[in-house]
Amino acid sequence: MSMRAWGGGWRRCAMALGLALGMVGWPMAVSAASKPAVGLTLVQQVEGIREYRLPNGLQVLLIPDQSKPTTTVNVTYRVGSVHENYGETGMAHLLEHLIFKGSPRHPQVWAEFNKRGLSANGSTWLDRTNYFASFAANEANLAWYLGWQADAMVNSFIARRDLDSEMTVVRNEMEMGENNPGRILLGKTLATMYQWHNYGKSTIGARTDVEGVDIARLQAFYRRYYQPDNATLIVSGQFDLAKVQRWIARDFGAIPKPRRTLPTQYTLDPAQDGEREVTLRRVGGVPLLYAGYHTVAGAHKDHAAIELLSLILADTPSGRLHQRLTEQRLAAGVFGFTEGLRDPGFLLLGAQLAPEQDAEQARRVLLETIESFRSEPITAAELERARAKWLKDWDQGFADPQHVGVALSEAVAQGDWRLFFLTRDRVRAVTLADVQRVAQAYLLPSNRTLGRYVPTQAPERAPAPERVDLAQALKEFKPAQAAAEVAAFDTSPEHIDASTQLSRLPVGLQLALLPKPTRSQVVQGRLVLRHGTVESLAGQGEADAALAAMLDKGTQQRSRQAWQDRLDALQADVGFGAAAGQLSVAFTARRDTLAEVLGLIAEALRTPALSQAALDEVRDQALSSIAAQRKEPQHVLMEALARRDNPYPRGDVRHARSFDEQVQDWQALTLAQVQAFHERFLSARVGQLSLVGDFEPVQARAVIERQFGNWLGAATAQAPIPDPYVALTPGMIKLNTPDKQNATLVWQLALPINDRHPDYAALMMANHLLGSGGNSRLWNRLREKEGLSYSVYSAVDWSSRDANTRWFASAIFAPQNQPRIEQAMREELARALADGFTQAELDQGRAGLLSFRKLGRAQDARLAGAWAALMDLGRRFDESSKLDKALSELTLEQVNAALRRYLQPDRMVWGWAGDFSRP
Incomplete structure (x- = not known):
């Protein structure tokens, strides 16, 4: 969502x-094809x-x-x-x-x-x-x-x-x-910033207003x-x-033109004339600092400078806040964003702290850094780095028709859809003097909300808010040439298989190359390096997670900033991730930059810097994240469920660690351990690399072989980590998380099957009808009929190797509704088991599920990820075609039989977490 x-x-x-x-x-209506209707x-x-x-x-x-x-x-x-x-x-x-x-x-x-x-x-x-x-x-x-x-x-x-x-x-x-202190604090910060304008009011509204809404007024609002x-x-x-x-x-043409006149919106807050502060005290979470500043409307010419100031201050790793807070270990991480709105909006910057970090020292450095542009002017390098990153993000979004179709809403809301392009042009044209002027005008103590009032004899105020003359503003806009149209691509499994070139490098790395036309010549890639065995990975703690998090923080050839700057210049994105026995890289490039992007990835993987400063930063962020999770119902419950019936000893990669054990592993981790892990386990001997998009396969393979073809590593043995079936002890877990107004349910069942089982399609469909489809039994009962939960669903976490699959259902709810939630879910499962689904449900569910699957094959990033997984399993996309055929041919008897065979209530575990102490 x-x-x-x-x-x-x-x-x-x-x-x-x-x-x-x-x-x-x-x-x-009838009209000529060459003319509008x-x-x-x-x-x-x-x-x-x-x-x-x-x-x-x-x-x-x-x-x-x-x-x-x-x-x-x-x-x-x-x-x-x-x-x-x-x-x-x-x-x-x-x-x-x-x-x-x-x-x-x-x-x-x-x-x-x-x-x-x-x-x-x-x-x-x-x-x-x-x-x-x-x-x-x-x-x-x-x-x-x-x-x-x-x-x-x-x-x-x-x-x-x-x-x-x-x-x-x-x-x-x-x-x-209300469960998230950061969200609550942000709402209170904006409410303190805007004293008259409705930007200071929560979109979801005051509880009393929502509960007391008059239906006649709501209908009038609609009309x-x-x-x-x-x-x-x-x-x-x-x-x-x-x-x-x-x-x-x-x-739409049949709808009459309305006769009413829309009311004019004219309220603006005056320029803020002094520091403001708001403090929130609640249970759980970690220290947070926000600093909000009033800025300009999205249509204002200075909004482009505000966008770039957000990056100059808050980007990682180039931003001033990152360098002075995160790198100095005064904060676990920093962030910032600005909102382009119809009326004057805001810039918000902040920091998240680890529990042991000094909030007052972080606050002082945060504000000093934001408000220091008069004494420390912006440099040309800072501006160009921010501009490159902003334009890269804009270009990547414009290349995706799904993104453009929705993103234009924001420009429409600002007053004119062409502002989508005008803002881009203004970012391209904004000068160093412009950004420096805007920083000095708006990033002032008197325009800040953090907020303590300090009397000042001669207050310095930001420029007064002003509306924008759109007609005048748009006179400077000159549209760029439209992108060339791209031919359609058949996403049937048969065509995907036929269009993909599968091969293997002599070193062992498997390749799947799927060239296809894309807008703006975009290429999506996925690289997965598989390593180790359950025995050799034992006792490695957080070394794999730390390594993945440190790979984008510099190489032996380039600094962290230089590596990231080059990616931004190439309009590329690269992300690293880790799981037990594998390290993954997801990346986006373009046809003319693919070769260099692959080179940068190889450089990061083969010769990372792995510095102590990077490890300290990663550790601080991990500890901060764990501290935030300790009081959140969902995370507390998932920790307890993962540890229930887990048979593996401490140190085994399959062991479910407690929060305390995670903290211990992070605190004990040394740089030497991370370096040794990299030296021992990483290579191109076992892994998969897939490319999907606009590229030339022969050239791409040559580049891949040049970058990875001789990466033999330490020749450590590799084998998939076994994950055999472990039955769950049926029962109920109920955990109390004080001061949390939203509770969580997870209903879980272990099944001794995998996605090769004859019942695979039937159980998938049964679950779809029970809880994963938009017309499912659980959704209709708990969401539509009784309104007990904002989010309720069920899912099957299919295993592709071991016969060890998990079915689960989940819902969020108000703690006082726990008895009603439990009753409704038990009744719906019992009704499905007793009466079965209807033919109409099956027909509708089948059509929707097949359409979802077809939509998934149209996403290039998902195709790249799917090929990496399929190659590892020795499969092709014809598996998807076989599953579609099986789903198409399912009978009602097969679906109902699968439901009854596997979803047995007396074998399930119920987990609850929330503040159940309130009446």
Whole structure:
């Protein structure tokens, strides 16, 4: 589910499930394929985006892109929490929930979504609300979804009965945010910053406002803002342009142009005239420091400088805060972000501390660093490094049609979708003098909220807030040339197998090279190095995790900064990870940079710097993370469940360690141990490297062989770590986590099967119908019908080698609802076991599950990861085709028999964690 950085009360509501829909049979308008459909007027074309208008005022943006067989539809309404009046906080967010409760024409939205296999979200933010879905390109689904969006715009129930049933869900969402001290502190910081403007009000709203909302006022809010002249429809990805124009004209064109006049938003906070401070005291977590500063609107010319200042200060490893806090071990980590909003927004910077670090010293250095630009001006190197990173991220996002289709919502909310491009151009053009001027103007003690009041005889204030003349601002905008269209790619398993070149280097490394057209010539890669045995890996503690975390912190040839700078210049991303017996690298490059990116990866893997300073930083961050987890219900419960019935001794890689044992391992780890682990275990003898995207296979193989072909390492034996079946002792675990308003349930069962078992497809489908689909039994009972949980699902963690698979179910809820949650889950499982599923459930679930699987094969990064795993198992993508066939041929008797054979309640473990001391 999507969420803002602060989530919870300061989050975008994300009602995300895999969904999909059927086609609406309205009459189609007739128009020539070469012209917009009747009623649609072409306004302009900018960098591959076509803007149209309907007579009723609806703005339409069409972004055809044949490079990936997926389609994204996004409807953005220019209404968010900023439009709520006194007593109405949370109304925009609550309305988002109720839209999914349906209309007379579509009474069961989630069931219809799931039947077609769409991946859909709704989100509410300060200036806007949007509803979007991505799915494997399918004209019937696209036509249906456009029809549903048009219907939802003006015909949704927004009924008292739905408001009552959804209220517990919204409360549970609030409680989920209340468990996180960082989110709560951020909400209080912004509330202290904004004394009059609604940016200081939580998007999810005040509990009393949400619980006391008047249905008539909510319906009036809906009728006022959910209208075509207040909305932008965006369609991106693979679709037939002429057909989509006709469908839009048919479905949305039938909506009358509203006669009402929207209220004008005019409130602005005055310039802040003194330091402010807010302190939060709660149980659990680790020390945090936030420093917030008022800035400019997203459309303001100085917003580009604010974006770069955020990186100059908070980026890792180049940022000033990282160098002066993290590297000096005054903080475990630093962060920062800025919000581009319609009205003047904010820049927020902060630090997370390990438990033993001095909060006051960190606070002093944090503020001194942020507010030091007059005495320590920005350097040209700092500016260019930040610019390269920002532009790299922008270019990577623009290369993804799914990302563009949703990201334009933010520019729409700022006032004009073209700001998406204008901000990019301003970042390219901003000068050192501009950034220095903006830093000096806004990063002032008197403009800071951390916040202690200090009387000052001659206060220095930031510039007064001002609105932006969009017409004047956009005069400087000159659109770049649109990217060339890319041919479509067939993502069937048969075509993926036929298009992939499989081979092996003499050293042992397996290769899967899948060349395919992509927008902006992007290449996704995955490298997995497998090492050691269960015996040789014993007693290594956190050496593997530390090594993976240290690989991006410099090599013997380059400093950490130089290595990262080169990646940014190449517009590439590289991430390292570790698990027992394997080290993985996920990376993104482009056709013309792939060779050098592979070289940088080889340099980091083969000749890492592995310094004491890097180990100290990694250790501090790990200890800080463990300290934060100790009081969180989910982490406390998962620790207890992992240790239950675990038969392996301390030191074995399969041993489930307690929080204390994790701390001990990190504290005992030495640099010599990490260096020895690297020398002993890493090589290219056993592993897989996969590439998916726009590249030339012969050249790529030559580069791979040059970089990795002679990496023999220490020739340590390697074998998969055995993980045999261990039965779980049935029973109940109930753990108390004080002062946590959201509780967690995990329901678990061990099964002696794997993904080669004859019941693989049947049990997968049974679980989908029980708890993983958007129309599942558990979802409908706990989320839709009784409103007890914001998130409830079940899943199967399939093993691919040992006959040792885990089934589990999970839910979050208010602690006082624990008896009702348990009763509902027991009843739903008992009903499924006794009565079985229906043929209608199977038919709908099968269609949705197959559509989800098709959508997954359209994601290049997932394809790269899948090939790495398949090569290790000696398999190909025809396995996916076989599973699709098995799912297609399942009978109702097979599905019900698998459910009854494996999901036996008397063999399950129930785990609960939360504050159950309250009435």
